[in-house]
Amino acid sequence: MNPFGNSLYWRVLISFCAANLLALALGIFLTQRFIEFTTAVEINWSALAQGADQAYESGGATALTEWSLQQRREGIEATLYENGQALSPIRMPMSVVGSLQTWLDEKRDVVLQPWPNLYLAVQQVRGSDGQVRQLVALSRTHSRLRQGTRQTIFLAIQGGLSLLFIGLVGWWVARSVAKPVEAISRATRRMAAGELSARVEAPGRRAPEELHQLAGDFDAMAERIEALVAHDRSVLQDLSHELRSPLARLHLILDLAQRSATPDEAARYFLQAEQEIGRLDSMTGEMLALSRLEGGIPGMSREPVDVASLLRECVRRAGVEAQARGITFHLASDATAVVSGNELLLERAFDNLIGNAIKFSPEGGQVELVTHASAGKVEVSIRDNGPGVPETEISSLFRPLFRGSNASRADGHGLGLAIVQRVVKAHGGDIHAQNGEEAGLVIRLQLPLAPAGTA
Numbered sequence: 104m105n106p107f108g109n110s111l112y113w114r115v116l117i118s119f120c121a122a123n124l125l126a127l128a129l130g131i132f133l134t135q136r137f138i139e140f141t142t143a144v145e146i147n148w149s150a151l152a153q154g155a156d157q158a159y160e161s162g163g164a165t166a167l168t169e170w171s172l173q174q175r176r177e178g179i180e181a182t183l184y185e186n187g188q189a190l191s192p193i194r195m196p197m198s199v200v201g202s203l204q205t206w207l208d209e210k211r212d213v214v215l216q217p218w219p220n221l222y223l224a225v226q227q228v229r230g231s232d233g234q235v236r237q238l239v240a241l242s243r244t245h246s247r248l249r250q251g252t253r254q255t256i257f258l259a260i261q262g263g264l265s266l267l268f269i270g271l272v273g274w275w276v277a278r279s280v281a282k283p284v285e286a287i288s289r290a291t292r293r294m295a296a297g298e299l300s301a302r303v304e305a306p307g308r309r310a311p312e313e314l315h316q317l318a319g320d321f322d323a324m325a326e327r328i329e330a331l332v333a334h335d336r337s338v339l340q341d342l343s344h345e346l347r348s349p350l351a352r353l354h355l356i357l358d359l360a361q362r363s364a365t366p367d368e369a370a371r372y373f374l375q376a377e378q379e380i381g382r383l384d385s386m387t388g389e390m391l392a393l394s395r396l397e398g399g400i401p402g403m404s405r406e407p408v409d410v411a412s413l414l415r416e417c418v419r420r421a422g423v424e425a426q427a428r429g430i431t432f433h434l435a436s437d438a439t440a441v442v443s444g445n446e447l448l449l450e451r452a453f454d455n456l457i458g459n460a461i462k463f464s465p466e467g468g469q470v471e472l473v474t475h476a477s478a479g480k481v482e483v484s485i486r487d488n489g490p491g492v493p494e495t496e497i498s499s500l501f502r503p504l505f506r507g508s509n510a511s512r513a514d515g516h517g518l519g520l521a522i523v524q525r526v527v528k529a530h531g532g533d534i535h536a537q538n539g540e541e542a543g544l545v546i547r548l549q550l551p552l553a554p555a556g557t558a
Contacts, residue, residue: 118275121272123268125264126268127261130265133264146242148238151224152183152226155171155181155182155228159183160231167191171193178242178243179242181241183238184239187207187208189239190236198218199241202217207225207237209225221242221243222241223240224242225237225239280311283317283318284314300329301325304318304322337502337503346386349379349383352379356379359372360372392451405444406443407441407443407553408442408444408446410481413446413449414483416450418472420454421454424461425461425470430467430470431468432472433472436473440474440476441552441553444530452522456485457470457472457485459520460485460487460489460544463490464489464543465488470485470486470487470488471485472485480532480549481549484547487543488539488543489543490509491539491542491544492538492544501523501524503517527548530550531550531551534546
């Protein structure tokens with residue numbers, strides 16, 4: 104999993120970076136305020152002037168510049184003036200520059216506060232050479248702190264604020280993650296205890312998007328499992344019911360065969376028993392096929408299949424059965440429509456659909472089959488001209504072992520359309536049924552075409 108593509112990762116990373124930046128900014132601000140409002144050593148402006156003059160006399164402008172830099176590190180901007188000219192560079196606000204010459208011309212020691220939190224000192228100093236110079240010094244406070252003390256205070260405030268903000272961010276992230284995780288955990292425990300209706304539902308508005316997605320995936324999985332279990336229970340109940348009737352008939356037939364007075368009479372009962380066994384075998388085979396299709400089609404079993412050609416072949420094979428009932432086919436198909444799938448399964452699905460259309464069409468009727476490929480899909484529609492299906496039963500047509508009110512018109516176990524639906528789903532397609540505008544039942548299925556070059 105790429106952490107850079109994960110919004111939760113970015114959320115945590117940005118939160119911690121923002122907390123540290125905020126702690127740094129507040130640390131600088133509070134340190135500065137602390138320095139300004141906690142005086143440790145009162146600035147001796149006169150001694151400062153003496154120090155500047157000694158530095159200048161010992162090393163000239165270069166030594167004075169180094170002395171100014173040292174004072175700057177302690178929060179004081181200072182230099183010497185001689186005849187109204189600065190002997191080394193000094194930084195000061197423009198408002199101070201405009202009034203400085205006036206204060207220099209007064210030729211006296213002054214300490215002013217022209218702006219809040221800004222002190223200006225002008226000090227007269229006479230050098231050993233007899234020259235009078237003037238110290239000009241600016242400070243945001245009238246006191247100074249040692250450099251080591253300043254750094255210690257800054258690091259202490261910085262560390263404290265970092266711990267505070269990181270703790271707050273950690274608590275916020277843990278809270279936003281722990282609540283949805285607990286909700287998912289509760290739902291998992293309920294599922295494990297057999298409560299298949301358990302859902303995560305709302306993991307919390309402030310939950311990260313990934314946990315919302317995980318909760319949604321869990322709910323989808325739980326819904327799928329519940330549906331599968333309900334389906335299996337329903338199929339088991341229906342299968343038990345469907346098996347009970349032929350088994351009861353088989354038991355009765357065998358009992359009658361044992362009581363037969365003549366061999367011919369017993370032979371008739373045995374023939375009926377053989378037919379019942381055949382029906383049971385057919386039903387069991389179809390149930391096994393349906394069960395296998397639930398797992399989809401393995402990738403190795405796929406191959407290019409021309410749907411139009413396969414449908415024509417299925418129609419040709421069904422011709423004998425249709426001819427016996429006087430039913431004609433009307434087939435309209437595109438030249439080719441190749442899908443990636445299993446030819447045997449698709450052939451079985453088409454055989455079931457065509458067989459159903461033949462069974463429910465009246466004698467002398469017509470079955471229409473159309474294939475059309477467009478927009479990456481091929482649509483196959485099969486229409487009979489039988490009685491159709493009551494609208495209330497259409498949604499149940501593809502349910503295993505469902506036999507509607509028209510079931511008495513034809514033999515079957517109610518598994519054919521269920522198998523067709525599983526085949527279509529296994530090929531990534533979709534299937535629908537509806538009554539025709541005039542008569543009959545229309546079943547339409549769509550299958551995705553194979554990528555170009557597959558055929």
